[in-house]
Amino acid sequence: MSTTSGDKAKGAAHGTESGGGRPRAWATWALLAAAAAIAALPLLIGAGAHLEEPFSGADAQAEETVEEIAPSYEPWFSPLYEAPSAEVESGLFALQAAVGAGVIGYTLGVLRTRRRLRAEAATAAAASPSPDENGPTAGTAS
């Protein structure tokens, strides 16, 4: 996650945003680690151990609660399509996540490339001398 790029020089010129203007990589990693730890903690401490069916879905539990409160209620409509097995269903869930992750990855890739190309263009422009330049924009990404 290198943050070298064209307008680093710009940022330094305006001291205001040099401090908190850019995210630090280590903090981003720390946030990810914290998220992973919170997700894994229930498994590690065995939060579901006392239950018949540990870590069942909350949606399904809500259905059970409905049946408990109103035992006579009959769902009046059923899904048009239901995956024939848990394997097929998990495949569709994986597909959903894969499509989403793919689009996010594509977006980050496009933005990163665009930024790099712009930085290179800026470097090229700076190489040709212009009189009113503050200073050389050195140290840009190549």
Place this chain on the structure above:
Amino acid sequence: MHIAEGFLPPAQAAAWTAAAAPFVVHGVHSLTRAVRADPEAKLLLGASGAFCFVLSALKIPSVTGSSSHPTGVGLGAVLFRPPVMAALGTVTLLFQALLLAHGGLTTLGANVFSMAVVGPWVGYAAYRSVRALASRLPEQTSLGAGVFAAAFAASLSTYTVTSLQLALAFPDAAGGVAGAFVKFATVFSITQIPLSVVEGLVTVVIVRLLSTVGREQLLRLGVLRGGTAAGAVDGPGADASDETAGPHEPTSGPTSEPTSDGEAKA
């Protein structure tokens, strides 16, 4: 938070559908307007929808011994304002209702109302409040805190609304609607607290990545503030759409009051 197919009585299912419909229509309208005003925005709009897709596919265990999934609507609400998420969230819910038998067509209105309407608006309100309060902090800290609050509040409020919807449909024999709400909220909202924290952290990570590689875009959307030199970034900034002009004032204290263009939430 998916209310399963057929699990709301017909009258209530119809009522929630009627309640959600105008938001979705308005959302589609805002979406097309945002794209027309700034075709560049398509990229981040796609990413916002995709984020919702990924997160709502992830079942995460909770300390209550059950598991549930985040919603992912906080990101888009912060980047593009809540109406857009009414449209994008509906796409996600429709996919799950049709292919995964999660939620359903009869309960789509209720699910849209909780996840794609209330969640984004509550998240956005939390974002604006935290940003106003934390305006003195360094920009990344303030942005991070605001985004975390948005995602956390959107996720938790979604599940609380679902609990309320089910409680209204199935009042407890002894405790009435309130009693039923406690039961459903125990299933949903309590489970969701740690998940909302996870969702908040992951959303902050995505925004940090975006503010590294897509700094110009975030500045243009008014999400990232204080780019003094950045106004000069390529042309079309002038017409950056009244839709996204909201949270732009870099200094002012009480930014949470409705601005001239920010429709006060109904």
